[in-house]
Amino acid sequence: MFDADIASRGLGIELIEAGGGSAVVRMTVTAAMVNGHGIAHGGYIFTLADTAFACACNSHGPTTVASGADISFTAPAKAGDVLTAIAHERTRYGRSGIYDVTVVRGETIVAEFRGRSRVVGGAPWR
Secondary structure (H helix, E strand, O other): OHHHOHHHHHOOOEEEEEEOOEEEEEEEOOHHHEOOOOOEOHHHHHHHHHHHHHHHHOOOOOOEEEEEEEEEEOOOOOOOOEEEEEEEEEEEEOOEEEEEEEEEEOOEEEEEEEEEEEEOOOOOOO
8 A cells, every 4th residue: 555655755755664563664754854943844743653553454465445534743844854653453343443643753742643443445535
C-alpha cells in the first residue's frame, strides 16, 4: 500500500517498518511545511501520523481505510526536525479497529493521534 501512496512519498515520508498492526514512519520537516508562526503546520504532522496509522491498519492484508481520527499537538516542530510516527493497534473488532500513533522528535512527544479504521471490500476507490 505504501508504495502506491504518492501523497506520503511526495512529502518525503519514509516507511521504516510495518507489520502485525504496527508501523513506524519518518519525515523531515521542510521549509515549505512551516506556517506563519515559524513552526510545522499541523496538517503535515497529521499527515505523518495518518500515514503511520494507514500502514499499521493495512498490515493485516485487507483494504482498510480511516473512518475517523483526531490529534492533539503537544510540542512544536520546526524546519529541519526529523519526526517519527509510531503506530500501534489498540483493538480490532469485526471490520473496525482503533490505533494510537505517537509522533516524536527525538525523545519529545510532538503529537498524539487516535485513528479509527474500517475494512472495506475490494478496491472501493477505483
